[in-house]
Amino acid sequence: MKKNLIIFGTRPEAIKMAPLVEAFQNSADFVTKVCVTAQHREMLDQVLDFFDIHPDYDLDLMKPNQNLYSLTADIITKLKDILEEFKPDYVFVHGDTTTTMASSIAAFYSGAQVCHIEAGLRTFNKRAPFPEEMNRQVATSVCDYHFAPTQKAKENLINENIDERNIVVTGNTVIDALFYSSERVNLEIEGLQEIIEEGKKLILMTGHRRENHGERFVRICEALKEIAENNPEVQIIYPVHLNPNVQTPVYEILSGIKNVYLIDPLAYPAFVWLMNRAHLIITDSDGVQEEAPSLGKPVLVLRDITERPEAVEVGTVILVGTDKKRIVAEAQSLLTDSERYNEMSALHNPYGDGRACDRVVNFIRELTLNKDISPIATGA
Known part of the structure; x- marks a missing residue:
């Protein structure tokens, strides 16, 4: 049975990865564990509570006056023991945070197959947004599979010479999370x-x-x-x-x-x-x-x-x-x-139909059965 490790560290990442955690943990085909870096602590914990996610690993890295140098180093070094202990087949990272960039590098070092959720977004200006634009470009360079939210994001990746067979257009998992949350949120807060x-x-x-x-x-x-x-x-x-x-x-x-x-x-x-x-x-x-x-x-x-x-x-x-x-x-x-x-x-939302996580899980499931699978971009 293949093993997955899903890593995130900020509140926005947690929101967008929560439905993927549920989708994988509901699948009997995988053993799935969650690691949080806690790049953001209090705001992250609120999301974990709402989605009832209980991390298997918590790096608890948030510090006063934290800087990008120390955060990046801490993530890479502290993930080493976890990756060596669990030995995941697939590591999932999301988007463009420092957690994303550093975790993708650590996962690459470990020999795991690295999967990037919300891949292919670009401004083509490395300082806007800073440091996010370079974080996602670094992640792209070391990731094996790229789950793009839109056709345009896929085109960005192809233009960077990413093999089209390793790109899947899924829609954005944030829409999955939004639909889930809208059904469960209290009518009055x-x-x-x-x-x-x-x-x-x-x-x-x-x-x-x-x-x-x-x-x-x-x-x-x-x-x-x-x-x-x-x-x-x-x-x-x-x-x-x-x-x-x-x-x-x-x-x-x-x-x-x-x-x-x-x-x-x-x-x-x-x-x-x-x-x-x-x-x-x-x-x-x-x-x-x-x-x-x-x-x-x-x-x-x-x-x-x-x-x-x-x-x-x-x-x-x-x-x-x-x-x-x-x-x-x-x-x-x-x-x-x-x-x-x-x-x-009244305009149509271009970011998906709330089924992005199903597309990710189905692709990885098929991948474990057929290493030669050619992804079909089932656009949102």
């Missing part, structure tokens, strides 16, 4: 329903990306302030990331504005509930760009470039960067132009 005022349009804001720290984040906050002051009948709810580079400008600029609610980071089910309730989402998050269209929510993306161009092309998201005037203008339009809003919210 304690604390949030006390904030929400019925009949008022709600803007949900999230922001944390490293490349937006500094003056760019100041412009984002100033845009939110102007939107709030121009639309007193609109509520803005902002779960503020714990990073001091985010918290400082947010609280300095947005505290005390009557219709802006600055709250602590939310557990995943509460965030899903809030996305469902929102009229509009403003974010620099990757996952939200993929999730929100499935809920019919237009998204303004606070980035100049995105590795998820499919949503931009389809029209479910709008890239606004950190230009204050652009953010305000696009938000105002979607708050007041009902025809444009309805048209945008």
Whole structure:
């Protein structure tokens, strides 16, 4: 029986890998174990609890003032004993985090077959996003099998001379997680329903990306302030990331504005509930760009470039960067132009149908039976 090791370390990775953990653990064809690096501790644990995941290995690496140098080294060295003890046939990593990059290298060193979930995303700018763009490119170079969320991601990999037989288009596992969560989330989330005022349009804001720290984040906050002051009948709810580079400008600029609610980071089910309730989402998050269209929510993306161009092309998201005037203008339009809003919210989500994990498991199952299998890209 083949052995799988699924490795992740951040909250977004945990959300996107949770349905894959369940899919493999429900299959009698594999022995599947989970390793978390805990690159993010508190936010990771919330997701593990919600999805009822009990890691077999926990590196517990999060430290105050953690840096990329020490984190990368710690992941590689601490995975060594686990890989040598368990001897997995397949190691699964996700996306573009430091955990992804370092784990893929460690798994390659161990001799395991390395499988990359959410493979092939590219901005072609190694510093945007930083360090994620290079993390995923390094992972691609050492991975054996590439599970691409879209046809465009597959094309990126082919252009980098990845063998097409080792690429499968699956859709994005975040849609699997979203559908799972939407069915199980409470209709009312304690604390949030006390904030929400019925009949008022709600803007949900999230922001944390490293490349937006500094003056760019100041412009984002100033845009939110102007939107709030121009639309007193609109509520803005902002779960503020714990990073001091985010918290400082947010609280300095947005505290005390009557219709802006600055709250602590939310557990995943509460965030899903809030996305469902929102009229509009403003974010620099990757996952939200993929999730929100499935809920019919237009998204303004606070980035100049995105590795998820499919949503931009389809029209479910709008890239606004950190230009204050652009953010305000696009938000105002979607708050007041009902025809444009309805048209945008009705567009098809290009990121999948909620069956990505089934495609991954089926491919690996067939792979164990026939080493010469040629993947068929069953697009979402």
